[in-house]
Amino acid sequence: MESILSVKNLQVVFSGFKALKGVDLEVGDREIVTIIGPNGAGKSTLLDAIVSKSPVAAGNVYFQGKDITNKNPYDIARMGIGRKFQNPNVYNELTVFENILLALKGTHGILNSITTKLTKTKKDKIIDVLDRIGLLGDAATIVSSLSHGQKQWVEIGMVIAQDPSVVLLDEPTAGMTPEETHATGEIIKTLARNHTVVAIEHDMDFVKQIAERIIVLHQGAKLAEGSVDEIQSNPKVIEVYLGREKINDAA
Amino acid sequence: MAQSTIGIATRSRTPTRLGIVTAISFLVMVILPFVVGEFQVSLLSKLLLFGALAISLDLVWGFTGILSFAHGVFFTLGGYAMAYYLKLNLSAENNTYGGSLPDFMVWNGLTELPWFIAPLKYFPIAAIAMVLIPAAFAFLIGWFIFRSKVSGVYITIITLAISSALTTFFISQQAYTGGTNGITDVSKLSIFGINIPPNGLYWIILLFTTFVLVGSWWLTQSNFGLILRSIKENENRISYLGYDVASFKIFIWTLSAGIAGIAGGLFVPLNRFISPVYLAVAFGTQVVIWVAIGGRGTLIGPLVAAILLGQIQNSAERVTQDWQLVVGVLLLIVVLFIPDGLVGTVQKLFMKKQQPASTKQPVIDHN
Structure with a gap:
């Protein structure tokens, strides 16, 4: 399968500490890949390195065959990689x-931003996004007055509006009730029809709901890779989550 | 679905009312010279320019979150450009030494006009220089500061340093700048041979300030304004949406300096001199105070504050020389009790009236 996103021997070092020790990752077009692993395994760092939030010490990131290692974050975003952060990183x-309007796909130049009008097409696009994240009634609400779960949806909405080829989601369901989590899973599954999704998750029910392929990170390296069943029966994975009967409790 | 529930429409009601108030104020201001005395007209002209300067700072501080003490510098650079024009156009009999060389240059032993000052004799060149020199200077600083990702308080420290350094530099280059005294005894403003009377100058200034206010409002209502506000709240996030944050900052910073430069240029024919006093940190701080008291991000607030404080200062000066104490106390009150400033607070009260608190999910604020 042709990879849309390809990470080769990626290393990230934070003042001497190797957060990623040479990770490889291949993601196919319109695939859903889930990354799990204990705290400090380097999951967020991996996504950070892909979007140039953390500097890459060695190794390369390729997107659609082009080397994007350590490029400007806005260039990477414009090429088509969208990112949702761990704590809802929205404009309160x-x-x-x-x-949503800020995130909307389009040109991001200065003059364009001054002259551009809020056309009907744009408005409809935003209304469509709001509808998908279930916040249509809250369009005019200031984000700071929303609940934690709703803020997560706003950020997922931003990623949808951005319409990137590859969507990187960092714990999209953190702080959500089981119902909210399930609803989020459905949003992501719809998203995956025409986007590639790489998601970090802790909630195993959620992982089962969305995942096609799971990657387990441990201490900055890839520990295992496979389907939900393969991962759950993998002795190495079970050992990492030591003291726990099943990785269901991995959170 | 009701279109009124969608988006920004509900937020722009207050500006409409504000627009009406502004229009009425503008008309009142237009006829004011027929009602008040010459001194008030001159004072108001000055305060309107300070207001425009405050609006220019509001664009970078109130909207984009860059606190600058260097706006006095941009103002003064524009001022010097105009001052050279006015000085060089003194008729020979009005010039102390009869020649075409400005008096301070004669005193400092210059025998001919320096090549970089000579072109300012012509009004179009002076007018362009008044905008272009502060803007180009700002662009250069902005390029280095914002491209190298300096942010927050460090930018503010750099602006303080720029202000101090330029003050020292202008004082040291006495032969070219007139040193501590600056450029004094300039001619009255005349454009292409037409003399501009004080009332005419007042109307030009009123038009300019109104244009700055309305233009800034229009600019900040656009998507561009939305981007500025997001840069202020969280500049990292927006780069992951595909925006080149540095270029936006450089743009607004340069534009703001250009506005400040024009204000400075118009200030000189009114004030009849320009000196390094306006380059210094104290004047830069004054601009910051206008914006803080008026209300950051309100545009009209800084303008109102500059005019009100100017009037208070004028009245207080008759009673006591320590009027700055009054301003100091006012600033303290604003910072401690009304951090949104005068207009900001009024606007918030308005918005609360318009949008009765809806019964929403519990508020969880993670900041």
């Missing part, structure tokens, strides 16, 4: 509508 002082 802006309305839900404005948050």
Whole structure:
């Protein structure tokens, strides 16, 4: 299978500490890949390195065959990689509508931003996104007054509006109720119809709901890779989550 | 679905009312010279320019979150450009030494006009220089600061340093800048041979400040303004949405310096001199105070604050020389009790009235 995102021998070093010790990752077009692993395994760092949030010490990241290692974050975003951060990284002082509007796919130049109008097409696109994340009624609400789960949805909405080829999600369901988590899973499954999704998750029910392939990270290296069943019966994985009967409790 | 529930429409109601208030104020201001005395007209002209300067700072501080003490510098650079024009156009009989060389240059032993000052004799060149020199200077600083990702308080420290360094530099280059005294005894403003009377100058300034206010409002209502506000709240996030944050900052910083430069240029024919006093940190701080008291991110607030404080200062000066104490106390009150500033607080009260608190999910704020 042709990879849309390809990570080769990726290393990230934080003042002497090797957070990633040479990780390889191949993601196919429109695939859903889930990354799990204990705290400090380097999951978020891996996503950070892909979008140039953390500097890559060695190794390479390829997107659609092009080397994007350590490129400017805005260039990477424009090429088509969207990122949702762990804690909802949204604009608390802006309305839900404005948050989505900011993220909307299109040109991001200065003059364009001054002259551009809020056309019907754009408005419809935003309304469509709001509908998908279930926040249509809250369009004019200032984000700071939303609940934690709703903020997570706003950020997922931003990623949808961005319409990137590859969506990187860092714990999209953190802080959500089981119902909210399930709803999020459905949003992501719809998203995966025309996007590639790489998600970090702790909640194993959620992972089972969405995942096609799981990658287990441990201490900055890849420990295992496979389907849900393969991972759950993998002795190495069980050992990492020592003291726990099943990795269901991996959170 | 009701279109009114969607998006920003609900937020722009207050600005409409504000627009009406602004329009009425503008009309009142237009006829004011027929009602008040010459001194008030001159004072108001000055305060309107300070207001425009405060609005220019509001664009970078209130909207984009860059606190600058260097806006006095951009103002003064524009001021010097205009001052050279006015000085060089003094008629020979008005010039102390009869020649075409400005008096301070004669005193400092210059025998001919330096090549970089000579072109400012012509109004179009001076007018362009008044905008271009501060803007180009700002662009250069902005390029280094924002491309190298300096942010927050470090930018502010750099602006303080720039202000101090330029003050020292202008004082040291006495032969070219007039040193501590600056450029004094300039001619009255005349453009292409037409003399501009004080009322005419007042109307030009009123038009300019109104244009700055309305233009800034229009700019900040656009997507561009939305991007500035997001840069202020969290500049890292927006780069992952595909925006080149540094270029946006450089743009608004340069634009703001250009506005400050024009304000400075118009200030000189009114004030009849320009000196390094306006380059110094104390004046830069004054601009910051106008914006803080008026309300960051409100545009009209800084303008109102500059005019009000100017009037208070004028009245207080008759009673006591320690008027700065009054301003100091006012600033303390604002910082401690109304951090949104005067207009910011009024606007918030308005918004609360318009949007009755809806019964939403419990508020969880993670900041």
